[in-house]
Structures are given as structure tokens and as C-alpha cells.
Amino acid sequence: MKTQKGFIKIDFLSIEMPETNILNESNMGFSGIHYNLFLNESFYTGIGIYGSTSGQRGGFFTLGINAGFKKYLNKKLYIDTGFHFGGGGGAGAPDGGGAFILPHVNLGYSFEHFSLNTGWSYVNFFDDGLIKGNQLNVALEIPIDFNYSIYKNSESTFSSEVLNTSSWNQKTKKTSFMLHLNNLKVKSDADATTGEVLKGKTIRLAGFEFSNYLSKNWFAFLKVDGAYSGIRAGYMDVLLGAGYNFSFNKNRTNILTKFGIGAGGGGGVDSEGGFMLYPDISIEQQLFSDVYISLNKGYLLTPSRYFSTSTFGVGLKYYVERNGSFSNEKTFNKGKFKGIEVVLKQDWYFNAKRMTNPTEDMHQISLQVNLDLNKNLFLAGQTSFANFGNAGAYAEGLVGFGVKTNNLLNGKTTFFTQFLAGAAGGGNISTGEGLIIKPSIGTDYQLNSTLSLRGAFGYVKAKGGNLSNPFINFGLKYNFSFLNMK
Structure with missing residues (x-):
């Protein structure tokens, strides 16, 4: 068993927008979620995705890579300097080809289970884009380490008795992966930015959802969807949230309540600044072993309800009990x-x-x-x-x-x-x-x-x-x- 140290970072910066097709355009709130791995005690690298959450560019998304250096001045105070390179854009913004850089220099303070930092950053969509400038950024970081083995050990199987005498003798962590089809039935009166009437239309989405359990019933999730039918191509949403799992019928049936927040827009959908709310309830039924079919019903909307939809969908979910040899809820015969x-x-x-x-x-x-x-x-x-x-x-x-x-x-x-x-x-x-x-x-x-x-x-x-x-x-x-x- 090896351990990889890392951390999740959620950051926010307010980007001044150039004068283009929107007169006196307000700043774009740019919010990101990243996962970084430490290469040693100070240097780290990882990936991150950003989306517009305020302003007038809902549907503006990017993906990129991170590299940085974190140095502690004492037990609590640290300096973090890093660099993000990525691509993306949308919502009619002057993003050019989409390539951009985002360096930062921050001062941070560590608490018991998380840290906060803030400082200077600079954004530049340099491939013929017009978005660039300096701004303040703020960030929340949560340490998330994981245990693993080298890849060549994949598909190796061991009995529970053997694993209980190894370094894997610890409580398992419950995780789920789901591929799903989702549908957004538009309820609001807001038309597309192209003038197309959206009310009554169904936006059909495909995507995935990753959930990690924090306790027996509580879990955190990340959900990413993109449109494949119903409107002009380009709509997507990225949502982060938490939920609670009610299990019954000998754990063969689950009812899940979830609430998420995130960013959405594109494809002509006028989602204002892009910030979205996502309440949802799902029912799952076991098909075989750790595979379940899931049906969900909920809502996806902007806080003002300017863009509002009713959601319904179906998914195929796979549960794993990982990186341990025992659980308080289940008994195991082997591990692979x-x-x-x-x-x-x-x-x-x-x-x-x-x-x-x-x-x-x-x-x-x-x-x-x-x-x-x-x-x-x-x-x-x-x-x-x-x-x-x-x-x-x-x-x-x-x-x-x-x-x-x-x-x-x-x-x-x-x-x-x-x-x-x-x-x-x-x-x-x-x-x-x-x-x-x-x-x-x-x-x-x-x-x-x-x-x-x-x-x-x-x-x-x-x-x-x-x-x-x-x-x-x-x-x-x-x-x-x-x-x-x-």
C-alpha cells in the first residue's frame, strides 16, 4: 500500500470583462474546483475546471492543468504560488481560441481540517482573446489523500484473511460511479439568446456522477453533464453537492436526497451568470452484485428562477468498497x-x-x-x-x-x-x-x-x-x- 498526498481546492476570482457586445458588462465570477497531487513536500500538480457563476456569461467553462509550490512559514502560515494553463470559453465571450494562463501568488492559513488563502492572480486568454487582467482570488483547500497500489497489481485477487494481516487492514471507503441520461424540461419563460423559445422544450443530457461517502449515509458528489439533443449544441453543467442515502430491503433498494450547486449554461441557454441550484431525489434498485439502476427527479434552476427546469433521468451505478479489508456494514470474502x-x-x-x-x-x-x-x-x-x-x-x-x-x-x-x-x-x-x-x-x-x-x-x-x-x-x-x- 502506498499513500498519495493531495488536496481539493475551490477558488473564486472576479474577472473584469472587456467592452464587446454587452455594454458596461459586469465582472464575471469565475469559480473553479481542482484536485492536486504533491510531488514532494512542496511541489504539486493537478487538474482543474472553471465555470462562470456570476455576471452575464453563464455557460463559460474551462479545463486546465495546475502546477505550484507551497511553502510553510510556520506551522499555520504558508505561501502558495502556482500556474494554471487551460482552454475553454463560451457564452459569446471574447475567448479567441480558448487558450489561457492563470498564475497566482497567495498567502494562506491552515486550520485543523482545511485551509484558506488569498492573493494576486492574473488571467490572459492569449490566443486572440480579449479577456485579461489582474484580480484578487480567494480559495478553500481540503486535504484529500488516497491509498493505492502500483498498476501492475491490477486484477490480482487476495482473500480477506490475507488482507487482514497486511497494510490494507483498515475500514473500507464507499464510492460510487454512475453513467446517466438526464432530461431538463424547461419551465421558465426565458428564451434562448438566439431568440428560440425554450419553454416546454426538453434538453437531453448525458454525463457521469462520482460520489464518495463521508459516513454510512452521508456522501459528497460531483456531477457533469452535456447536451446531445433538444437544443443547439453547447449546453453543459457542473455541479458539486452532498446527499443522504436511505437504504432498506436488505440494502437492495436506496432512496437518495441530494442538493448541489454549480455552474451551467451554453447552447443558447440564458442562465444569467451561470450559478445553478440542484435539489434532487433518486431511487435505486440493485440489479446484481454492486450494480444498481437509478431513477431521479428534481429541479435545476438559477436562484432567481430566470432559467428553471424540471429534471428526470435514468442511470447505471456501480458501488465499490475500496482500500480496506473490513466494514461495519458488510462482510467480505476477497479483494481484487x-x-x-x-x-x-x-x-x-x-x-x-x-x-x-x-x-x-x-x-x-x-x-x-x-x-x-x-x-x-x-x-x-x-x-x-x-x-x-x-x-x-x-x-x-x-x-x-x-x-x-x-x-x-x-x-x-x-x-x-x-x-x-x-x-x-x-x-x-x-x-x-x-x-x-x-x-x-x-x-x-x-x-x-x-x-x-x-x-x-x-x-x-x-x-x-x-x-x-x-x-x-x-x-x-x-x-x-x-x-x-x-
């Missing part, structure tokens, strides 16, 4: 190590078709997470945001599956093929209502026990749009395994 791959890459789309502008190449920063089902088959989730090529508002949210070979060529090379599908839109890219498919084939070259180089090529095709072109990508893969008890 399951592989996780996290891939950060840069996509290059050749001649990405536009709705109006001349066709040109487009580039995007992309994050993919794979969960191994066995040694050769994996499930995949991916999100991407344009960062070069005059399409800053373009984004993708995809799910799918893939097949990979065993290690070849001195045990360092793996070949794979994968098929992804989901929602995409924005940035004047011709994706119709947003549904795309994206098959690809590629290879990984192992650098050490946790890092590999990745390269791939494939084809992307939009249903109902003119986007239809080959692409290549290059990136870095971080992999590990976690213990899943049965």
Missing part, C-alpha cells in the same frame, strides 16, 4: 485490485467544420479517465475544451469503452482501441444538436510504474452536423490500482 488510468492529452482536429467561419484546424485539451473491467477491457469517460483554433467555446463530454493488449515489446508498450460517444458543441463548430462519435486507436509507452506516454489517431463524426474529420492526440497517462472488496 482494479486499475485506474488518468490521461491528460492534447487533441488536434484537422479541418474542423464550422457553421459559418472558414474551416481550419482546431486543438483542445482533454482529460480521460479509464476504469479497467479486466486486464484487456475498460470503461472510459472524457471531457475536452478547445484551446487553439478560433473555437474557444467548444467542449466535449464523452463516455465509452475500449480494448487493450497485454504489455508487449519488453513489457513497456500497450496498444488499444476505443469507441467514445456523447455531447459536444459550441465555438461555432458544426455539431448539430451535439451528438458525436469518436473511435480511435493508439499506443502507450511506459516510463515508470505510474507514468506512460500516449499517442493515438482516430475520427470524429457529428450526427446532424458537418463535423467529420480525422484527429491525432499526444499526452501523458498516470495509472494506479485500488483495492475493491467483494
Whole structure:
């Protein structure tokens, strides 16, 4: 068992907007959620996603990578300096190609279970964008470490008796992963920014939800969705919240109440500044083992109800009892190590078709997470945001599956093929209502026990749009395994 130290960071900055199509535009509230890993006692790196939560640019989203240095001056006070590079945009903002930088220098104070910091930051959408300037930022950080084993141990199985005599002899942590289809029935009178009437329409979304249990019943969740039908492509939402799980019928049936907050918009949806509220209730029924089918009903709305929807959806959820050998609620016979791959890459789309502008190449920063089902088959989730090529508002949210070979060529090379599908839109890219498919084939070259180089090529095709072109990508893969008890 190894331990990776890390922390979740939630930050906020108020960005002064340039004079463009909105006269005397108010500042854009830019709020982000990040997860960073410590490389040693001071240096860290990670990933983060930002969204507009106030102002007039609801639907403005970005994805990027973090790097930073944290130095304690005493036991409580510290200096944090870092750098964020990413891509994205939306909501008609002058984001250019989408590429931007966001350095910061902050002073922080640590409490028992969290820390607060604030200081100077600078944002610049430098690829022909007009958004740039200095501002104050504030941040909340919560230490979140995790235990793991090296990736080559994935699919190894051990009895509970053996695990109880190892360093894994600790209480399990309950986690769930859900792929879902959600529907937003528009109830409010606010029309789309294009003038299209939205009231009565159903916006169809696809996405995923990750939940981590803080106690037997209480959990925190992160939910990300993108539109694939119902309106012009480009709508997405990112929500963070908490919930309570009522279990009965010998834990085969669950009722979950949830409340989330976050950012949403795009695709012509006028969500004002983008800040969203999400109350929801779900019922889950066990299908087999740790797999459940979930039905949900709730609401997604801005605080003023200017944009308001009734939500309903269905999902497939997988529960795991991880990184321990015993639980107060369940008994286990064995544990199996399951592989996780996290891939950060840069996509290059050749001649990405536009709705109006001349066709040109487009580039995007992309994050993919794979969960191994066995040694050769994996499930995949991916999100991407344009960062070069005059399409800053373009984004993708995809799910799918893939097949990979065993290690070849001195045990360092793996070949794979994968098929992804989901929602995409924005940035004047011709994706119709947003549904795309994206098959690809590629290879990984192992650098050490946790890092590999990745390269791939494939084809992307939009249903109902003119986007239809080959692409290549290059990136870095971080992999590990976690213990899943049965």
C-alpha cells in the first residue's frame, strides 16, 4: 500500500470583462474546483475546471492543468504560488481560441481540517482573446489523500484473511460511479439568446456522477453533464453537492436526497451568470452484485428562477468498497485490485467544420479517465475544451469503452482501441444538436510504474452536423490500482 498526498481546492476570482457586445458588462465570477497531487513536500500538480457563476456569461467553462509550490512559514502560515494553463470559453465571450494562463501568488492559513488563502492572480486568454487582467482570488483547500497500489497489481485477487494481516487492514471507503441520461424540461419563460423559445422544450443530457461517502449515509458528489439533443449544441453543467442515502430491503433498494450547486449554461441557454441550484431525489434498485439502476427527479434552476427546469433521468451505478479489508456494514470474502488510468492529452482536429467561419484546424485539451473491467477491457469517460483554433467555446463530454493488449515489446508498450460517444458543441463548430462519435486507436509507452506516454489517431463524426474529420492526440497517462472488496 502506498499513500498519495493531495488536496481539493475551490477558488473564486472576479474577472473584469472587456467592452464587446454587452455594454458596461459586469465582472464575471469565475469559480473553479481542482484536485492536486504533491510531488514532494512542496511541489504539486493537478487538474482543474472553471465555470462562470456570476455576471452575464453563464455557460463559460474551462479545463486546465495546475502546477505550484507551497511553502510553510510556520506551522499555520504558508505561501502558495502556482500556474494554471487551460482552454475553454463560451457564452459569446471574447475567448479567441480558448487558450489561457492563470498564475497566482497567495498567502494562506491552515486550520485543523482545511485551509484558506488569498492573493494576486492574473488571467490572459492569449490566443486572440480579449479577456485579461489582474484580480484578487480567494480559495478553500481540503486535504484529500488516497491509498493505492502500483498498476501492475491490477486484477490480482487476495482473500480477506490475507488482507487482514497486511497494510490494507483498515475500514473500507464507499464510492460510487454512475453513467446517466438526464432530461431538463424547461419551465421558465426565458428564451434562448438566439431568440428560440425554450419553454416546454426538453434538453437531453448525458454525463457521469462520482460520489464518495463521508459516513454510512452521508456522501459528497460531483456531477457533469452535456447536451446531445433538444437544443443547439453547447449546453453543459457542473455541479458539486452532498446527499443522504436511505437504504432498506436488505440494502437492495436506496432512496437518495441530494442538493448541489454549480455552474451551467451554453447552447443558447440564458442562465444569467451561470450559478445553478440542484435539489434532487433518486431511487435505486440493485440489479446484481454492486450494480444498481437509478431513477431521479428534481429541479435545476438559477436562484432567481430566470432559467428553471424540471429534471428526470435514468442511470447505471456501480458501488465499490475500496482500500480496506473490513466494514461495519458488510462482510467480505476477497479483494481484487482494479486499475485506474488518468490521461491528460492534447487533441488536434484537422479541418474542423464550422457553421459559418472558414474551416481550419482546431486543438483542445482533454482529460480521460479509464476504469479497467479486466486486464484487456475498460470503461472510459472524457471531457475536452478547445484551446487553439478560433473555437474557444467548444467542449466535449464523452463516455465509452475500449480494448487493450497485454504489455508487449519488453513489457513497456500497450496498444488499444476505443469507441467514445456523447455531447459536444459550441465555438461555432458544426455539431448539430451535439451528438458525436469518436473511435480511435493508439499506443502507450511506459516510463515508470505510474507514468506512460500516449499517442493515438482516430475520427470524429457529428450526427446532424458537418463535423467529420480525422484527429491525432499526444499526452501523458498516470495509472494506479485500488483495492475493491467483494
